Amino acid sequence: MSKQEVIICQNFTAELSQKISAHSYDKIFILTDEHTCRFCLPLLQDIPCLKEAEQIVIGPEDIHKNLETLAYVWNQLSSRGATRHTLLINLGGGMVTDLGGFAAATFKRGIACINIPTTLLSMVDAAVGGKTGINFNDLKNEIGSFYPADQVLIDSEFLKTLDPQNLLSGYGEMLKHGLISNQAHWSKLLKFDLNHIDYSQLQNLIGESVQVKEDIVEKDPYEQNIRKALNFGHTIGHAFESFSLKTEHPVLHGYAVAWGMVCELYLSHLRCGFPKEALRTTIQFIKENYGSLYFTCDDYDTLYDLMKHDKKNVASGVINFTLLGGIGDIRINQTASQEEIYELLDFYRETMG
Numbered sequence: 001m002s003k004q005e006v007i008i009c010q011n012f013t014a015e016l017s018q019k020i021s022a023h024s025y026d027k028i029f030i031l032t033d034e035h036t037c038r039f040c041l042p043l044l045q046d047i048p049c050l051k052e053a054e055q056i057v058i059g060p061e062d063i064h065k066n067l068e069t070l071a072y073v074w075n076q077l078s079s080r081g082a083t084r085h086t087l088l089i090n091l092g093g094g095m096v097t098d099l100g101g102f103a104a105a106t107f108k109r110g111i112a113c114i115n116i117p118t119t120l121l122s123m124v125d126a127a128v129g130g131k132t133g134i135n136f137n138d139l140k141n142e143i144g145s146f147y148p149a150d151q152v153l154i155d156s157e158f159l160k161t162l163d164p165q166n167l168l169s170g171y172g173e174m175l176k177h178g179l180i181s182n183q184a185h186w187s188k189l190l191k192f193d194l195n196h197i198d199y200s201q202l203q204n205l206i207g208e209s210v211q212v213k214e215d216i217v218e219k220d221p222y223e224q225n226i227r228k229a230l231n232f233g234h235t236i237g238h239a240f241e242s243f244s245l246k247t248e249h250p251v252l253h254g255y256a257v258a259w260g261m262v263c264e265l266y267l268s269h270l271r272c273g274f275p276k277e278a279l280r281t282t283i284q285f286i287k288e289n290y291g292s293l294y295f296t297c298d299d300y301d302t303l304y305d306l307m308k309h310d311k312k313n314v315a316s317g318v319i320n321f322t323l324l325g326g327i328g329d330i331r332i333n334q335t336a337s338q339e340e341i342y343e344l345l346d347f348y349r350e351t352m353g
């Protein structure tokens with residue numbers, strides 16, 4: 001997989017213009033959702049090479065990250081004259097960069113693409129590292145490919161219009177990067193004031209967070225090995241997220257990951273000696289900032305069935321986890337029995353409820 005260029009922008013307009021002109025393309029399409037079309041696209045209006053760009057607008061949020069929306073994007077590209085030399089710019093959150101990235105990966109077997117993430121989640125995670133895809137049969141990212149965008153341009157200016165819930169959702173993935181990296185970065189994340197955002201401090205933290213991800217992806221782009229560290233919190237987190245998508249209260253991805261990390265850190269404590277004090281501090285931080293997901297023991301079987309679809313699993317029915325022996329001490333390919341997993345869910349309800 002070719003290395004992806006990630007740019008933490010100082011002068012967004014100039015840097016984007018320069019990156020676009022380095023491509024040779026016949027046409028440019030900009031993919032947005034209804035929100036980013038309204039709030040973010042205007043920030044690209046003065047860029048001369050985008051004056052003639054075609055626009056494709058899709059429905060917002062994870063509920064639209066499906067085959068129907070993907071087919072709509074393919075149709076738009078096809079009927080409006082996109083070729084193999086067309087450049088697709090994905091302007092949006094993780095849903096747009098995941099789905100748009102997969103459209104770019106598959107249209108005429110692959111076209112050039114630039115990601116401009118507009119949410120914290122997509123800046124530190126979804127838009128970086130080349131995982132693209134859609135949800136299918138109520139399962140998260142069930143269909144997809146590894147297809148890195150040629151460039152990812154990150155500008156925290158976009159975050160100024162982001163609602164607090166989406167900001168916290170992205171921060172969930174930053175917490176994950178803190179836990180899998182080192183104590184110094186982790187401590188900074190715990191100290192950052194989420195109620196009074198200092199955007200230049202946040203931009204620095206974003207830069208560090210992206211670097212954690214890039215270093216891991218560079219070592220193992222296709223998730224054969226250490227990249228599974230980036231999936232910490234997701235075995236149970238994705239099950240929580242998919243479970244909530246079927247209720248009247250779907251939760252944002254980063255919230256589900258934060259709650260998944262509570263369970264997986266407890267398993268880390270039991271299995272790998274993750275320190276009790278760090279477990280306590282993390283759970284307290286997550287409980288205070290993210291609240292909790294409500295479920296009962298009648299939901300355990302559903303949650304367990306969802307975990308069986310996790311992409312890290314190698315044998316059917318055996319659930320694979322990434323655990324931690326301490327902050328930055330990554331242990332991949334750990335498994336747990338159904339009984340142990342139910343105990344984690346008991347722990348979650350007792351501690352977070």
Ligand SMILES: O=C(O)C(=O)C[C@@H](O)[C@H](O)[C@H](O)COP(=O)(O)O
Nearest residue numbers: 125129131140141227230231234311
């Ligand atoms: O980039 C990765 O690798 C990750 O696992 C990052 C995750 O935070 C991200 O949510 C990813 O989309 C989940 O991937 P999946 O393979 O479990 O669907």
